Amino acid sequence: MKKIGSSNEKKNDVSNEVNEVVKIGEWKEKHAEQVEKKSLEKYLKVLSFNGLISESRELLDHLSLSGPTPGLTLRFKTLVKEFSSRLEKEAPNLSRSLLAGHEITEKKLKAYRNKTV
Numbered sequence: 001m002k003k004i005g006s007s008n009e010k011k012n013d014v015s016n017e018v019n020e021v022v023k024i025g026e027w028k029e030k031h032a033e034q035v036e037k038k039s040l041e042k043y044l045k046v047l048s049f050n051g052l053i054s055e056s057r058e059l060l061d062h063l064s065l066s067g068p069t070p071g072l073t074l075r076f077k078t079l080v081k082e083f084s085s086r087l088e089k090e091a092p093n094l095s096r097s098l099l100a101g102h103e104i105t106e107k108k109l110k111a112y113r114n115k116t117v
Contacts, residue, residue: 037074044082052086055079068109076105 044052059075066072080102087094 033070033074036071037078040075040078041082044078049086052079052083056083068112073109077102 044055047055055075056079059072059079062072063076068076080098084098084102087098
């Protein structure tokens with residue numbers, strides 16, 4: 001029979017706490033990305049369809065100049081998500097095709113990042 005508050009329980013509690021520690025730099029980076037993503041989502045939702053197309057063209061211009069960066073990748077993912085959600089109502093097949101193209105592009109971006117690292 002274990003006593004409440006035994007040393008084994010205390011060791012397990014400390015061990016669990018250590019496993020849950022997050023580096024402050026990683027947390028700040030992840031938090032900033034989440035804030036940016038929410039801001040982008042709100043911005044894209046208020047744009048007209050033509051506005052989304054203009055944003056896409058601008059994003060493609062940036063990508064061709066600088067290559068994929070974390071910020072541009074986030075913009076890309078958010079744009080595809082917004083296009084897909086709008087198209088789902090009007091053209092479900094086109095929406096699925098867009099998502100399939102997005103998955104292929106994600107794989108290519110990962111391969112590109114692995115090559116440059």
